[in-house]
């Protein structure tokens with residue numbers, strides 16, 4: 001019985017290959033969604049960590065441009081944007097990365113592989129570059145931003161003293177990861193967030209040594225293969241009462 005579940009929700013689940021008789025087990029997370037299901041929730045339900053990409057399918061250029069913009073638009077602490085996103089389509093290069101990604105084929109079979117890299121050391125020059133960009137985009141003067149600059153430099157110095165700069169930058173890159181996955185899901189592009197890789201080896205193969213950047217997290221994007229059995233599995237999530245508290 002699917003009391004309270006919108007027809008489109010049911011349709012989405014059945015489209016995902018989920019037998020109607022198994023839907024009762026999922027009622028906890030679908031019954032709270034008023035019909036019709038919003039585009040965003042529909043995308044979030046359809047999104048899954050793609051295990052098998054169809055290597056023959058490529059993301060169209062216009063779609064990819066939107067996904068790149070979603071990366072650029074990622075928010076970050078103080079707006080510092082501590083990242084560079086490497087977009088890798090070179091098949092040979094991606095094959096070289098597979099053994100360093102726990103042999104996970106998504107790295108080679110996706111359409112576009114996003115390697116999110118972060119600076120290992122974030123110097124004051126990084127902050128100044130950000131301030132210069134603020135002035136370029138919004139106008140104003142460096143003098144007017146002295147207070148802001150001092151605050152950010154103080155924050156940076158504190159992180160450096162604790163040896164936490166790289167870890168902080170990695171946390172920021174995960175915001176890009178989440179935003180990218182959602183944008184992709186809305187555009188019906190499949191993704192797989194991936195931490196199953198050896199960063200030092202990625203840095204070596206990608207020639208990052210000496211650049212000051214290191215690999216933080218990966219996100220292959222493309223289109224699921226019909227053989228990916230994970231595409232049709234129900235989501236495993238704790239119930240709302242276990243993870244959400246209202247006060």
Ligand SMILES: Cc1cc2nc3c(=O)[nH]c(=O)nc-3n(C[C@H](O)[C@H](O)[C@H](O)COP(=O)(O)O)c2cc1C
Nearest residue numbers: 047048049050051104192193194195196197235236
């Ligand atoms: C940061 C992060 C790292 C992950 N690393 C991998 C990975 O290396 N390989 C993989 O197949 N899935 C990976 N996953 C996918 C998770 O296993 C998956 O998101 C989780 O089981 C929930 O399933 P769903 O995304 O399909 O809803 C990762 C997920 C996250 C968020």
